[in-house]
Amino acid sequence: MSPACDVAVIGAGAAGLMCALTAGGRGRRVILLDHAPAPGRKILISGGGRCNFTNTECAPERFLSANAHFCRSALARYTPHDFIALIEKHRIPYHEKKLGQLFCDGSAKAVVRMLLDECEAAKVDLRLNHTIGDITKPDQFRIATDHGDIIARSVVLATGGLSIPKLGATGFAHRIARRFGLLVTEARPGLVPLTFSDDDLALMRPLSGVAADVLARCGAGAFREKLLFTHRGLSGPAILQVSSYWREGEELIINLMPDEDAAAFLTARKKTRPRAEARTVLAEVLSRRLADTIAEKHLPPGALGTIKDRDIARMGDALNRWHVLPTGSEGYAKAEVTVGGVATTALSSKTMEAAAVPGLYVIGEAVDVTGWLGGYNFQWAWASGWAAGMAVRGA
Ligand code: FDA
Numbered sequence: 001m002s003p004a005c006d007v008a009v010i011g012a013g014a015a016g017l018m019c020a021l022t023a024g025g026r027g028r029r030v031i032l033l034d035h036a037p038a039p040g041r042k043i044l045i046s047g048g049g050r051c052n053f054t055n056t057e058c059a060p061e062r063f064l065s066a067n068a069h070f071c072r073s074a075l076a077r078y079t080p081h082d083f084i085a086l087i088e089k090h091r092i093p094y095h096e097k098k099l100g101q102l103f104c105d106g107s108a109k110a111v112v113r114m115l116l117d118e119c120e121a122a123k124v125d126l127r128l129n130h131t132i133g134d135i136t137k138p139d140q141f142r143i144a145t146d147h148g149d150i151i152a153r154s155v156v157l158a159t160g161g162l163s164i165p166k167l168g169a170t171g172f173a174h175r176i177a178r179r180f181g182l183l184v185t186e187a188r189p190g191l192v193p194l195t196f197s198d199d200d201l202a203l204m205r206p207l208s209g210v211a212a213d214v215l216a217r218c219g220a221g222a223f224r225e226k227l228l229f230t231h232r233g234l235s236g237p238a239i240l241q242v243s244s245y246w247r248e249g250e251e252l253i254i255n256l257m258p259d260e261d262a263a264a265f266l267t268a269r270k271k272t273r274p275r276a277e278a279r280t281v282l283a284e285v286l287s288r289r290l291a292d293t294i295a296e297k298h299l300p301p302g303a304l305g306t307i308k309d310r311d312i313a314r315m316g317d318a319l320n321r322w323h324v325l326p327t328g329s330e331g332y333a334k335a336e337v338t339v340g341g342v343a344t345t346a347l348s349s350k351t352m353e354a355a356a357v358p359g360l361y362v363i364g365e366a367v368d369v370t371g372w373l374g375g376y377n378f379q380w381a382w383a384s385g386w387a388a389g390m391a392v393r394g395a
Helices: 014-025 041-049 072-077 080-089 109-121 172-179 198-207 237-243 262-272 278-282 288-298 309-320 376-391
Strands: 004-010 030-033 052-055 094-096 101-104 125-127 132-136 141-145 150-157 188-190 211-218 221-229 233-235 252-255 322-324 337-339 360-362
Touching: 004 014, 004 141, 014 030, 014 109, 014 376, 030 150, 041 052, 041 109, 052 080, 052 376, 072 376, 080 109, 080 376, 132 172, 150 172, 198 221, 198 233, 198 288, 211 237, 221 237, 233 237, 237 252, 262 278, 262 309, 278 288, 288 309, 309 322
Parallel strands: 004 030, 004 150, 030 125, 150 360
Antiparallel strands: 052 101, 094 101, 132 141, 141 150, 188 337, 211 221, 211 252, 221 233, 252 322
8 A cells, every 4th residue: 555645754853854844734745754763863962962953143154065055045034033933932941052052941852842743733644663765756756665655746855964873874865866866965074073193192182171262274164162182182162163174184273372372472471470381371371281281292391481482483383373184083973964965956945856856855964065063954954844845745
């Protein structure tokens, strides 16, 4: 028996749930399929369990894509305020943490509950634990599942990216998109800790647990945020952010004293505190362990007054422009997102429909649109899901 529906949404994550409730709310008959036993599992673990569900500073410039303009239309039509209105309608308490990032006061479960309640009100037929095989389109779409075939006028691919395979991430959307002839850009882990050679780790490992307020740069990305030394290398928001811009073989440039000209600072202290050690004066602006390590690596021992100006200049450079070459990243097991995905050239920026395959839509992280850290990726999931949900056709 092949149940018919207007639209089969594959993937009951952030984008799929939003698309399903929007299409259902417009009277479309929606079947929402997922291979996982529960919907919205990434929402549940996001934001340390409190879900950073949007960002009030959302702007197209805060997304990476081969086509920087693609995300504009959807983001403009479904804004953070639209999602906040939904959150408020469901009386979910929330707060701004920093930089426009909105989090639930309580558990992220409330966001999943809200989306499921909206899906129920829109009569969405949610089917979990469904293994999806191939999708073909003789006339309408035929979706093969281990519970029988499903016939649908439209199919929305909402299975996300490759990050966190243990939570059920697969390359399904990329595979099906390719199968229908759509281009898929090279995918790589984003918002991920970076790893380093043994030489660099010799400095980083002893600093494991130390945080510093830095300006980290890589390619077009520059972020003033916290860096965290770990026993595997570097992490923390500044590094996660630049990791999305990082390509193999590229250096990061990290300013460990972003508010100071480090050489000028040390030169001034050399005059006012000539008997103090460099590490002592550096501890005015850096954590004690970081100040000790950097001073030991770059300066001869002794009082500041005895240190040559050229050594101070070298030290200043090391502090303001630390060049460091990652050897890799901690990979999809630790990445919050996948950079790259179904090429935007294949899709309408207004509806997310594939131009070459009428009725096939791709939304959320499966698309080559990746947000910064801080609620941007969910906003893209809501906005692209809404855009497709508003566009899918009925009988
Ligand atoms: P998502 O991955 O959410 O959903 C895909 C769905 O498809 C899943 O339910 C999956 O089971 C299903 N699926 C996959 N393959 C399938 C297959 N073959 N067959 C059937 N179903 C299949 N973002 C943000 O804005 N704020 C935040 O606080 C965080 N925090 C965060 C923490 C962590 C640890 C991670 C890993 C990620 C985040 N993110 C985030 C990123 C955010 O979670 C992510 O960008 C969105 O969930 C993407 O939404 P999608 O719906 O596109 O995919």
